[in-house]
Amino acid sequence: MAPSTPVTGPVRVAVLGATGCMGRHLCAAFSAEGSEVVAVARRYAPQVAAHRFLPLDVAGTTSGELARVLAHEDVDVVVNATLGWGDELHYANVQLVERLLDALALLKTPPRLVHLGTIHEYGPVPLGTSVHEGTEPAPENPYAKAKLTASRMVLDAARDGALDGVVLRVANTLGPHPALESFFGSLAVRLRGADAATGIELTIADARRDYVDVRDAVDAVVRAARIRHADPLVNIGCGRAQDVRTLVDELVAAAGLPAETIRERRGEVRSRGADWIQVDISRAARLLGWRPRYTLGESMRAMWDTVGADQPLPDRHLG
Secondary structure, eight states: OOOOOOOOSOOEEEEETTTSTTHHHHHHHHHHTTOEEEEEESSOOGGGTTSEEEEOOTTTSOHHHHHHHHHHHTOSEEEEOOOOOGGGHHIIIIIHHHHHHHHHHTSSSOOEEEEEEEGGGGOOOOTTOOBOTTSOOOOOSHHHHHHHHHHHHHHHHHHTTSSOEEEEEEOEEESSSOOTTSHHHHHHHHHHTOOTTTOEEEOOOSOEEOEEEHHHHHHHHHHHHTOOSOOSEEEESOSSOEEHHHHHHHHHHHTTOOGGGEEEOOOOOOOSSOSBOOBOOHHHHHHHOOOOOOOHHHHHHHHHHHSOTTSOOOSOOOO
């Protein structure tokens, strides 16, 4: 099956969650292809200085007000790249999508919606299998359950014809400007301050997971934004399960540090991820004409280069 024919020419895109680790890359990518970007977030951050910025708490506003804002901005596409943890789990992941869908329903010509879900919405799967779009979701942790609830709302609306939308369930990301609360983002910060003599003690999950470069994930989003009225669910990953210990070694190598910098210790690792994740990306190839381009080494070098020594280490332990 050949890729769908995308909409051509410049578009106007509202990126919700524009100041986040994914949002900043999305704003830059849409701008680089010639599209106009409206960066939407609760608080301004320097990384969106090149774009029109709109301070807005989407989950906290009314659907009517949000509809008026979107109509005034005259956007062709809305990309929802927001997420929240802890106390904001329901507010930022579920309530926000409820507000957004209600607002889009009020518009005479709603923009296309690209909603970023997570591959963790599927929950654990048997060792050796690939997660495809027909896999029945059965998440076990609160974050994945909240994201699944939001994704299902978007999928229901799209399949009912209420809007033109797509959910991209994205694997864990690597690459430039990582989230500092992520395992590899926090590890990169620790490596920046590591003492060569003492090194770092680290508990590493005995797991194999699919990681995709954030720049590849963003490329998939940009492509999905231009494919109208297509299948509303697409998985995005690198297409293979990678050993977490190997990933750690790659980051240490990218840092130019000796392998013995990491001293592995025994212990249980608290993680949001399953021990085995491998994504079937065949639909993304057919529908979007997309495939991952960056190697693991390139991703880790970009991560290392963009994590500054002055960035604080998050106090959350992830793995």
